[in-house]
Amino acid sequence: TTSFTVAIDGPAAAGKGTISKAVAAHFGFAHLDTGLLYRAVGAKVLNGMDPLIAAKTLEAVDLDSEGLRNPDVAQAASRVAVNADVRAALVTFQRQFAARIGGAVLDGRDIGTVICEDADVKLFVTASSTKRAQRRMDELNAKGLGLAFGDVLADVEARDTRDRDRATAPLKPADDAVFLDTTDLTADEAIARAIEYVAAVR
Numbered sequence: 746t747t748s749f750t751v752a753i754d755g756p757a758a759a760g761k762g763t764i765s766k767a768v769a770a771h772f773g774f775a776h777l778d779t780g781l782l783y784r785a786v787g788a789k790v791l792n793g794m795d796p797l798i799a800a801k802t803l804e805a806v807d808l809d810s811e812g813l814r815n816p817d818v819a820q821a822a823s824r825v826a827v828n829a830d831v832r833a834a835l836v837t838f839q840r841q842f843a844a845r846i847g848g849a850v851l852d853g854r855d856i857g858t859v860i861c862e863d864a865d866v867k868l869f870v871t872a873s874s875t876k877r878a879q880r881r882m883d884e885l886n887a888k889g890l891g892l893a894f895g896d897v898l899a900d901v902e903a904r905d906t907r908d909r910d911r912a913t914a915p916l917k918p919a920d921d922a923v924f925l926d927t928t929d930l931t932a933d934e935a936i937a938r939a940i941e942y943v944a945a946v947r
């Protein structure tokens with residue numbers, strides 16, 4: 746087979762996005778940020794749509810918006826992500842993306858445990874919640890949001906708790922995942938480690 750799947754899971758703002766993009770660019774793989782699927786559904790629900798209808802009618806164009814990267818949409822995403830029917834409606838798209846020829850990196854919460862149980866490489870990316878909140882605050886405030894550290898920390902921890910405690914596809918490392926703790930790593934160091942793990946299998 747010519748497909749090759751890298752599954753990258755972990756809590757909010759651990760560095761999954763940065764690592765996934767860099768790994769995909771390095772190996773020439775496609776990248777899917779699966780959080781965007783839940784954020785797009787969450788944004789539609791904030792606009793009054795039924796969650797299941799939103800999930801079933803999701804289109805590629807819904808995933809483009811920079812407006813999906815804000816704390817309100819993040820919270821709405823983690824609330825719709827508890828819904829087993831919403832999750833089920835998004836499975837086929839993700840699996841087809843993973844099966845594409847030439848390789849794919851998918852990042853999210855349940856890629857190694859549910860979506861791509863047979864992924865060639867599984868990484869579970871973590872960092873202390875303080876470090877994650879700091880990074881997320883810097884990222885959002887660079888876009889002009891002006892958020893306070895305590896609010897960002899509370900947001901990140903509320904989502905992590907909801908993601909870990911839900912019955913369907915909870916956030917947890919796959920049994921065969923490799924842990925990558927980015928607390929004391931620069932982005933470049935974290936990327937280099939991830940590329941090493943993938944290169945060892947590739």
Ligand code: C5P
Nearest residue numbers: 779780781783822823826853854855904
């Ligand atoms: O990764 P991101 O922070 O953009 O994800 C937003 C929310 O979407 C997460 O807090 C989580 O509730 C949900 N999500 C999920 N499963 C995934 C990706 C994201 O439940 N594979």
